[in-house]
Amino acid sequence: MIHTESLARTFRVGKETVEAVRGIDLDVAEGELVAFLGPNGAGKSTTLRMLTSLLPPTSGSATVAGVDVVANPAEVRRRIGYIGQKDGAGHNYRVRDELLMQGRFYGMSRAEAAESGEELLRTLDLEALRMRKVSSLSGGQKRRLDIALGLIHAPGLLFLDEPSTGMDPQNRANLWDHIMRIREQRGTTIVLTTHYLDEADAMAERVVIIDHGRIIADDTAETLKAKQAGDRLTVVVRPDQAAAARALFGAEGSDLEERPDDDGVALSVRVDAASHAMPGVLARLRDAGLDVVAAAARRPTLDDVFLNLTGRSLREGES
Amino acid sequence: MAVLAPPASVRTSVLTDIGHVWWRETLTIVRDPFSLIFSLLQPLVFLGLFGPLLAGLAGDGALFGGSSLQWFLPGVVVMITMFGTSMTGANLQFEIMTGAFERILATPLSRASLMIGRALKELTPLVVQAAIITLVAIPFGFVLHPLHVVVGLLILGVFGVGVGALSYALAIAARKSEWIFWAVQQALLFPLLILSGMMLPLETGPGWMQVVSRFNPLTYVVDAERVLFAGSFDDVRILWGLVAALVTAAIGLWVGIRSIRRATM
Ligand SMILES: Nc1ncnc2c1ncn2[C@@H]1O[C@H](COP(=O)(O)OP(=O)(O)OP(=O)(O)O)[C@@H](O)[C@H]1O
Ligand SMILES: [Mg+2]
Numbered sequence: 183m184i185h186t187e188s189l190a191r192t193f194r195v196g197k198e199t200v201e202a203v204r205g206i207d208l209d210v211a212e213g214e215l216v217a218f219l220g221p222n223g224a225g226k227s228t229t230l231r232m233l234t235s236l237l238p239p240t241s242g243s244a245t246v247a248g249v250d251v252v253a254n255p256a257e258v259r260r261r262i263g264y265i266g267q268k269d270g271a272g273h274n275y276r277v278r279d280e281l282l283m284q285g286r287f288y289g290m291s292r293a294e295a296a297e298s299g300e301e302l303l304r305t306l307d308l309e310a311l312r313m314r315k316v317s318s319l320s321g322g323q324k325r326r327l328d329i330a331l332g333l334i335h336a337p338g339l340l341f342l343d344e345p346s347t348g349m350d351p352q353n354r355a356n357l358w359d360h361i362m363r364i365r366e367q368r369g370t371t372i373v374l375t376t377h378y379l380d381e382a383d384a385m386a387e388r389v390v391i392i393d394h395g396r397i398i399a400d401d402t403a404e405t406l407k408a409k410q411a412g413d414r415l416t417v418v419v420r421p422d423q424a425a426a427a428r429a430l431f432g433a434e435g436s437d438l439e440e441r442p443d444d445d446g447v448a449l450s451v452r453v454d455a456a457s458h459a460m461p462g463v464l465a466r467l468r469d470a471g472l473d474v475v476a477a478a479a480r481r482p483t484l485d486d487v488f489l490n491l492t493g494r495s496l497r498e499g500e501s
Numbered sequence: 502m503a504v505l506a507p508p509a510s511v512r513t514s515v516l517t518d519i520g521h522v523w524w525r526e527t528l529t530i531v532r533d534p535f536s537l538i539f540s541l542l543q544p545l546v547f548l549g550l551f552g553p554l555l556a557g558l559a560g561d562g563a564l565f566g567g568s569s570l571q572w573f574l575p576g577v578v579v580m581i582t583m584f585g586t587s588m589t590g591a592n593l594q595f596e597i598m599t600g601a602f603e604r605i606l607a608t609p610l611s612r613a614s615l616m617i618g619r620a621l622k623e624l625t626p627l628v629v630q631a632a633i634i635t636l637v638a639i640p641f642g643f644v645l646h647p648l649h650v651v652v653g654l655l656i657l658g659v660f661g662v663g664v665g666a667l668s669y670a671l672a673i674a675a676r677k678s679e680w681i682f683w684a685v686q687q688a689l690l691f692p693l694l695i696l697s698g699m700m701l702p703l704e705t706g707p708g709w710m711q712v713v714s715r716f717n718p719l720t721y722v723v724d725a726e727r728v729l730f731a732g733s734f735d736d737v738r739i740l741w742g743l744v745a746a747l748v749t750a751a752i753g754l755w756v757g758i759r760s761i762r763r764a765t766m
Contacts (some may be wrong), residue, residue: 193765234607237765256609260510264607268600274529274592277543283525287518287608289511331604 183339184210184233185370188242190395191228202228204395205242208372215365217386218375219484221496226375227267230341233373234264247339252396260288263337267344267375270328273317277308277327280316281334288390295334302330305360307353321348329357333364343372346381358385379496380482391488398491403484410490411482413456415463418476420446427472434463445475456480510609518610518760522618526592538624544581544634547575551700570643575726576652576699578631579719582661585623585688588663590672590682593619597676606761607616616757620665646732653729656739660722661744670760697723721745726755 186207204476210216222438231237231422233246235255244251247261271280278299285295303309306326312317317325325348332340345361346354362385364370376382382389383403391399391406399406415435419427424440424447432438442448453459456479466473488496513521530537551573596602605615631654635645668686675681694700696710697719703711714720725742 234608236603238762256611259607260512260609262607264604266600266603266607268603270600270604271526272596272601273599274595275525276528276532279525279528279532283521283528284604284608285611286521287605289513289517289609328604337510 183212183214184244184246184373186210186233186242186244189229189232189239189244190241191225191232191237192240201395203232203239206392206395206397208390208397208400210371212371213365213369214388215372215386216348216374216388216390217382218373218390218392219377219379219382219418219488219496220392221494224392226392227343229392230264230373230375230397231266232344234262234341235259236264260340261337263332263335263340265328265340265342265345267347269316269324270331271316271324273315275311275316277314277316277319277385278303278312280327281330282436284331285334285382290335298334298336299330302333305356305363306330307356322350325349326353326357329360333442336364336368337370338368339371342372344375344377346378354381361385377496383484389484391484391491393488393492399487404489406484407482409485412452413454413482414450414480415453415456415460416448416450416478416480417464417467417474418443418445418448419472419474423472424449426470427467430470430472431463434459434466443476504628513609515611515614518614519618519621522610522614523621523625526619526622528618529592530622530626537626537629539632540581540585541633543584544577544630545637547577547580548634548638551577570591570638570641571731572702572727574634574638574643575730576723577634578627578653578730579657579697579699579723579726580694581630582624582627582657583664583690583694584666585627585669586620586661588667588751589616589619589687590670593669593672594676594679594682596698597672612758612761613754615668615761616669616754617662619669620662621658623665623669627657627661628654644732646730649729649732649734652734652739653726656722656725656729656743656746659743659750660718663746663749663753666750666757670753670757673760673764676764693717693719696720699723718749 186206187207188207189203190201190205191203192356193202194202205270206229209254218229220226228237232239232251233244235246235251235258238252246258249257249261251258271277281299281302282292282295285298286292290298302311307330308323308326308330311323315325316324325345329342329345332342346357349357361372365372374386387402389399389401389403389406390397399410417431427447427449428438428440431449435453437452439450440447460477460479464474464477485496488494593602631650635643635650639645671685672682676684696714696717698714699719703714721738721741721743724738728736728738
C-alpha cells in the first residue's frame with residue numbers, strides 16, 4: 183500500500199537548512215495499522231505530508247496506493263483520506279455544511295454525503311452540534327469533526343496526524359472504537375502519528391519510531407519492548423545488605439542498576455517475564471539470608487524503548 | 502513490490518469542482534446574509550457622491566461623451582469587482598492559519614478550481630450590486646442596455662478570476678504575516694484603479710499618466726465596459742478588453758497554481 187525509498191525533505195529557513203526528514207524507507211501492507219512515534223520536530227508530520235502528496239520530497243520516492251506521489255499527486259489524493267495536525271474544519275462554517283461539502287469534494291452525491299455525514303455525526307458524538315458554527319466548538323469537538331471530515335468518503339488508506347490530541351479519555355476511547363470498527367468492516371489501512379505512548383502501545387500493531395528525521399526502530403510494540411528494553415525486576419534491601427544483594431541479585435539477570443531508596447537501596451535487573459521470575463528470585467534471596475523490604479516487577483513501556491535507543495526520554499519533550 | 506490500490510473516489514470534472522468550491526465559499530453569505538448589506542450599499546455611496554461631482558466638473562459635457570452617469574456607472578461596476586476579487590486571498594489567509602486550507606488541498610479538487618471557485622464567490626454579490634446600482638441610476642437618466650451589460654459582466658468575470666487568483670497567490674506568499682497581504686493589496690489596487698481612468702478621466706491628466714495607463718490591463722477592461730454600457734457592440738475596444746481579461750486570467754491562474762504547488766505551509 184505504501185512504499186518509500188530514501189524519502190527526504192529539507193526546508194530553507196532564512197540561511198539555514200532544516201533537514202526535516204533524512205531518508206525514510208518504509209513499506210506498509212494493505213490492512214496494516216502503523217503508528218509513527220517520535221518527539222516534537224522528529225519529522226512525523228513532514229513524512230505524512232509527503233505521503234499525502236501535499237509536500238514534494240526533496241529527494242527519494244514514494245508510491246502510495248499504487249500511485250507515485252510526485253508523478254501523479256492528484257490521483258494519490260483521490261485514493262486516500264488525510265486528517266492533518268491543525269484544524270481541518272473551516273471556522274466560519276457550520277458543522278454539517280463542512281461535512282457535506284467535504285463529501286462533495288470527493289465526488290459523492292448530495293445523498294451519499296448526507297448519509298455518510300449523519301452516520302459520522304452519530305458515531306463521533308457530534309449530532310447535537312450539527313448546526314453550530316465551527317468556531318464555537320471546543321478543541322476536542324473540533325478534533326472530532328476533523329476526524330469525521332477525513333472519514334466521510336470511506337477511504338481505503340487513511341493518514342491521521344495526531345488524531346486524538348486534545349480529546350478527553352472518553353472521546354479518545356470512542357475515536358479508537360470507531361477507527362477499529364471501520365478497519366474491521368472495510369479493511370482500511372491506517373497510518374497515524376501520536377505522542378501518546380500508551381495509545382501507540384495498545385492500538386497499533388506496528389510502531390515506527392522516528393527521531394531526527396530517521397526511522398530508528400520499526401516493529402510490533404511487543405517485540406520492541408522485549409528486544410530494546412525488556413522486563414525489569416526491582417528489589418529494595420537495607421544498606422548493610424547491599425553488597426551481598428548486589429552479587430546475588432545481580433546474577434539473576436543482566437544490566438544491574440542501583441539507586442538510593444527511602445528504605446535502603448533499590449537494585450534492579452533486566453529479566454525475561456519478570457513477574458513470573460519474581461517468586462523464585464525472592465525465595466533464593468531469602469534462603470541466602472537477605473531481607474527484601476520491597477519488590478516490583480515492571481513491564482517496559484515504549485518510552486523505555488525510546489530511552490534505550492536515544493538516551494533521551496520521550497516524556498521530557500512532551501508539552 | 503505489488504501495491505494494492507484502494508478504491509478511488511469518483512473522478513469529478515473541473516467545472517463540478519469549481520461549483521463545489523464556489524458553493525462552500527458562498528455558504529458563508531447564505532448562512533449570514535447580513536454580511537452582504539454593507540457591500541451592497543457601498544457602490545451606491547460611490548455613485549451618489551462621485552456622480553454629482555463629476556457632473557459638476559464637466560458640466561455634463563463632451564468629456565464623458567454625453568451623460569456623466571453613463572460614463573461613471575461602468576467605472577463603479579469595475580471598481581467593486583476590483584475591491585471584491587482583490588480580497589479573495591483575505592479569507593484564504595485565515596484558512597491557511599487554521600488548517601482548513603491544508604485539508605482542502607488534500608482532497609482531489611483541481612488546483613485551478615480552488616482559485617476560480619473562490620474568485621467567483623467574490624463576483625457573486627457583484628451581479629446583485631450591479632443590478633441595484635443600475636436600477637437606482639435609471640431614474641437619473643441612465644439608459645440600460647441589458648444584453649450589453651451582460652456581456653460586460655462576463656468580461657469582468659474573466660478579469661475578476663485573474664485578479665482573484667493573483668490575490669490567492671499573494672495570500673500564500675504572505676501567509677506568515679497578515680499585514681503584508683493588506684499592504685501589497687492596497688499598494689497595488691489604488692494606483693491600478695486611478696491609472697485606468699475609472700474614477701476620473703485621464704484625458705485631462707498629464708501625459709505620463711496616459712502613457713502608463715496604456716500598460717495597465719484594467720484600462721482596456723474599463724474602456725470595453727464603457728463602450729458596452731453605452732450600448733454598442735461595434736467597437737474594437739471590446740475586443741481589447743476581452744483580450745486584457747483573458748491574459749490577466751491566464752497569468753493569474755498560472756501564478757496561483759505555481760504558488761499552491763510550491764507552498765510548504
Ligand atoms: N514549512 C516548514 N518550513 C520550515 N521548517 C519546517 C516546516 N515544516 C516543518 N519544518 C521543520 O521540520 C522539522 C520536522 O517537523 P515536523 O512537523 O515534521 O515534526 P513532527 O514530528 O510532526 O513534530 P510534532 O510532534 O511537533 O508535530 C522541524 O524541525 C520543523 O521545524
Ligand atoms: Mg507533527
